[in-house]
Amino acid sequence: MSELHSVNPWLDPSQKPYIQIENVTKKFGDFTAIDNLNLDIYKNEFFSLLGPSGCGKTTLLRMLAGFEKVTNGRILLDGEDISEIPPHLRPINMMFQSYALFPHMTVEKNIAFGLKQDNLPPNEINQRVEEMLQLVELTDFAKRKPNQLSGGQSQRVALARSLAKRPKLLLLDEPLGALDKRLREQTQFELMDIQEKLEVTFVIVTHDQEEAMTVSSRIGVMDSGNLIQVATPTEIYEAPVNKDVADFIGDVNILRGIYKGQNDVGTQLHSDDSDSIVFATQEVGASTGDEMWFAIRPEKLEISKKKPTDQYNILNGRIEDIAYGGSFSTYHVRLDNGRILKAIRANRVRTEEHHLTWEDEVYLHWAPHSAVVLLS
Amino acid sequence: MKKFGNFNIAALVIGFSFLYIPIILLILFSFNESRLVTVWGGFSTKWYSELMQNQGIKDAAWVTIKVAFVSSTMATILGTIAGLVMTRFGSFKGRTLFSGMIYAPMVMPEVIIGLSTLLMFVALAVDRGVFTVTLAHITFSMCYVAVVIQSRMSSYDDSITEAALDLGCTPFRTFILITLPIILPAVISGWLLSFTLSLDDLVIASFTSGPGSTTLPMKIYSMVRLGVTPEINAVSTILVGLVTLGVVTASIIGRRQKQQTI
Numbered sequence: 001m002s003e004l005h006s007v008n009p010w011l012d013p014s015q016k017p018y019i020q021i022e023n024v025t026k027k028f029g030d031f032t033a034i035d036n037l038n039l040d041i042y043k044n045e046f047f048s049l050l051g052p053s054g055c056g057k058t059t060l061l062r063m064l065a066g067f068e069k070v071t072n073g074r075i076l077l078d079g080e081d082i083s084e085i086p087p088h089l090r091p092i093n094m095m096f097q098s099y100a101l102f103p104h105m106t107v108e109k110n111i112a113f114g115l116k117q118d119n120l121p122p123n124e125i126n127q128r129v130e131e132m133l134q135l136v137e138l139t140d141f142a143k144r145k146p147n148q149l150s151g152g153q154s155q156r157v158a159l160a161r162s163l164a165k166r167p168k169l170l171l172l173d174e175p176l177g178a179l180d181k182r183l184r185e186q187t188q189f190e191l192m193d194i195q196e197k198l199e200v201t202f203v204i205v206t207h208d209q210e211e212a213m214t215v216s217s218r219i220g221v222m223d224s225g226n227l228i229q230v231a232t233p234t235e236i237y238e239a240p241v242n243k244d245v246a247d248f249i250g251d252v253n254i255l256r257g258i259y260k261g262q263n264d265v266g267t268q269l270h271s272d273d274s275d276s277i278v279f280a281t282q283e284v285g286a287s288t289g290d291e292m293w294f295a296i297r298p299e300k301l302e303i304s305k306k307k308p309t310d311q312y313n314i315l316n317g318r319i320e321d322i323a324y325g326g327s328f329s330t331y332h333v334r335l336d337n338g339r340i341l342k343a344i345r346a347n348r349v350r351t352e353e354h355h356l357t358w359e360d361e362v363y364l365h366w367a368p369h370s371a372v373v374l375l376s
Numbered sequence: 377m378k379k380f381g382n383f384n385i386a387a388l389v390i391g392f393s394f395l396y397i398p399i400i401l402l403i404l405f406s407f408n409e410s411r412l413v414t415v416w417g418g419f420s421t422k423w424y425s426e427l428m429q430n431q432g433i434k435d436a437a438w439v440t441i442k443v444a445f446v447s448s449t450m451a452t453i454l455g456t457i458a459g460l461v462m463t464r465f466g467s468f469k470g471r472t473l474f475s476g477m478i479y480a481p482m483v484m485p486e487v488i489i490g491l492s493t494l495l496m497f498v499a500l501a502v503d504r505g506v507f508t509v510t511l512a513h514i515t516f517s518m519c520y521v522a523v524v525i526q527s528r529m530s531s532y533d534d535s536i537t538e539a540a541l542d543l544g545c546t547p548f549r550t551f552i553l554i555t556l557p558i559i560l561p562a563v564i565s566g567w568l569l570s571f572t573l574s575l576d577d578l579v580i581a582s583f584t585s586g587p588g589s590t591t592l593p594m595k596i597y598s599m600v601r602l603g604v605t606p607e608i609n610a611v612s613t614i615l616v617g618l619v620t621l622g623v624v625t626a627s628i629i630g631r632r633q634k635q636q637t638i
Contacts, residue, residue, distance in 0.1 A: 114543030
């Protein structure tokens with residue numbers, strides 16, 4: 001158990017949070033960007049703030065950096081209230097979305113800039129710059145100016161510059177947003193390696209849910225200035241707290257229905273989408289007649305032409321569209337009532353014996369433990 | 377590339393002739409041997425050497441350069457601050473009014489600016505001289521600098537400033553080490569622009585000057601009233617050369633800065 005706790009400090013009540021955001025509110029005029037938000041982040045976490053644009057995630061990050069003042073509440077770093085400390089005195093560094101490299105300085109000078117502000121001796125500055133250049137594999141580019149670098153190189157210079165001062169906390173604002181897909185995936189792993197090697201706490205802002213899932217220890221899903229759910233990527237994906245989170249993270253099929261009660265299988269729902277009764281093993285506190293939803297991920301829906309032997313969790317429809325993705329195919333199935341559900345099937349066999357094609361009559365089936373019951 | 381039509385060539389020739397023939401004539405006749413301005417008597421640079429003997433013109437030139445140097449430097453400092461402030465503060469109530477007020481001197485008739493500054497100096501009982509001309513020049517050239525700086529700042533990424541603060545640099549040092557070097561080309565072209573504006577101003581200088589502060593354009597103007605001499609052509613040619621140099625340098629710096637940001 002103790003090992004689990006060191007990996008997941010948020011489960012261990014004896015662990016002290018490294019960053020404490022307490023009842024923080026931020027208003028711009030009449031507009032409330034952050035609404036009474038509370039969040040604890042622990043040492044060495046790779047924490048992602050995820051949400052649609054305008055949800056307040058960047059504002060929250062800028063408050064941690066000190067570029068925005070909190071309207072109400074306070075922010076503690078390692079137990080010390082930093083709410084009133086100006087940005088240049090905070091032991092926090094940030095990597096900007098635009099990279100914000102100084103265009104009139106070489107790569108070397110960009111990285112050394114923060115160290116010079118601390119009046120370190122020149123040989124130590126040189127040594128650290130050298131270290132950073134090696135870390136991001138840009139030693140050969142030390143004398144170049146920012147306008148002579150590619151997007152990926154600029155991104156690494158920005159990272160090196162923000163890490164040079166060995167901050168305890170590094171803030172990253174959409175750090176990979178400007179890179180193409182392949183480079184982005186590669187850089188995600190590099191970021192994770194660097195974070196582990198240097199033992200820095202990372203707080204990253206992103207609107208890319210895949211990126212957040214890949215890199216994070218925990219994700220905070222934000223909407224309209226508040227946190228909706230804070231959990232590990234697996235929990236967010238497999239046990240979202242409501243329809244919005246389920247819908248925002250990954251693809252999902254949502255069945256609406258009326259609560260019928262519990263039985264030995266689990267929660268029982270009467271849905272307009274299915275003739276059979278639908279079950280989920282998850283138990284919820286609800287009373288008969290309540291409206292609720294079942295969320296089922298497309299890869300958890302089994303699709304077949306043969307009617308399943310089970311008597312429950314069956315939907316039938318017709319294949320309307322197939323998106324062939326190489327390793328897997330996504331089927332859009334139109335139910336009799338007109339709704340379209342998505343099912344994903346891995347293409348395990350090269351020549352499909354039970355080949356599915358357009359207009360096929362199919363059955364969708366799922367195990368009772370595959371669906372999540374949502375009350376809102 | 378599309379070939380120029382005859383009409384286009386004609387329009388071009390007429391247009392440019394209209395603009396430049398007077399100036400070309402002036403430059404040509406400054407190298408005229410003859411004392412008669414409109415009669416060509418062979419090539420000579422004697423009017424330039426004669427110019428060097430003319431104490432009145434030399435005094436006026438010295439006054440002009442002093443005024444231009446001090447006023448453009450002051451206008452650059454004030455105009456840069458104005459341009460930075462206008463971009464830094466984003467939108468606030470009355471912003472349009474403020475920015476409009478900065479640009480107003482650009483479209484205000486020079487006579488009005490001259491007259492109003494004169495009235496102010498009289499009301500404050502300030503003795504008119506080099507000092508008052510300089511002040512008046514700062515007033516009207518400042519807005520040009522502000523415009524140049526503001527247009528530079530519109531493509532300036534604010535997160536560069538924030539990055540410097542974030543790395544532990546104080547706001548003042550950030551301005552000196554980061555913002556100023558980046559916008560320096562714009563500052564220099566603003567300076568050159570106000571320098572040339574001050575150099576060839578006649579109207580405002582006439583209103584605000586006093587004894588001992590005759591500027592070169594004023595001197596030329598008063599000499600012309602007694603008849604145009606080749607000497608005037610010579611001094612005007614020098615002035616044209618200076619202004620051209622300033623404007624060309626400013627535009628080259630501006631272009632290089634544009635390349636750097638892209």
